[in-house]
Amino acid sequence: MGLDDACKTCLVLGLGFSSTPETPPKAEDQTSKNPPTMTVPAASFEPFLTLGLSGEGYRVTVTKNVDENKGGYLHHPHHEEPPTATATARDLYRQASPDPSAVSSFSSGRVKRERDLSSEEVEIEKNSCRVNDEDEDGISARKKLRLTKEQSALLEESFKQRSTLNPNQKQALARQLNLKPRQVEVWFQNRRARTKLKQTGVDCEFLKRCCETLTNENRRLQKELQELKALKTAAQPFYANMPAATLSLCPLCERTSGAGNPKRPFSMPSKPHFYNHVTNPSAAC
């Protein structure tokens, strides 16, 4: 590619954030309600800048080290080893679920509220001294439970070990905490939501920084392109008669285009500058 080609093209900048193709999210996770940020380990995402001359682009990828355990979706009590990339927490949960008949259901009334309560859970609910869903008149009142420090600590400890519970673990934890299993379940759901929210904030900040850096990089490349265009215009008559063999790679560019510059975390290999070693290095150098 010569100067002529380079000068005919536009500079195209694309900023993106995509998952790696080898870990496609499952169909169920592609709904609008399930953004891929939580179903695919964050470490597999790559913010990228595409900058192209003549339609070809560089892809600058930045990988981010995120503790896989943070999202919690990869942890399951019965699967201490990391699950396959395509397995969702729900899949894992189901794999670990005991015989469904072990958990009876209540389909009438407040179905959602009590649907997963076994007879034992109902017993626990009856005996629970901390929560009373109905007042003396039998009218449902939404009283908000405040967990004690001990309860919170134990729940946190359990969450650290695993972010989802199977029914048996839920039962055991509820018994241990003198709470309803449903309350334990809700606590875990809310806890997962908070974790995700927190992670989203972190991701947002990270992307902002990426965007900033890539914007600067784009600005720099735009400037460089303009300089090359100016140079080409000025030297047009001279280069038109110059044999191609006399054009070679600028040694300065070769030295500086390598990756791993700590000051430029998203650096990309610079386009090589061609120059006439008979005269001087290019203006871009």
Next chain:
DNA sequence: CATACTGATCCCATTACGTCA
């Protein structure tokens, strides 16, 4: 085997309560 139904569980959005400045 294909289909419909049901139950279980999840996530998400929202509500509402308790606490604190």
Next chain:
DNA sequence: GGTGACGTAATGGGATCAGTA
């Protein structure tokens, strides 16, 4: 004491999947 902000327990709805008729 009233109030708004905030944290979080609780609720409701929708989606998905497995088991079953």
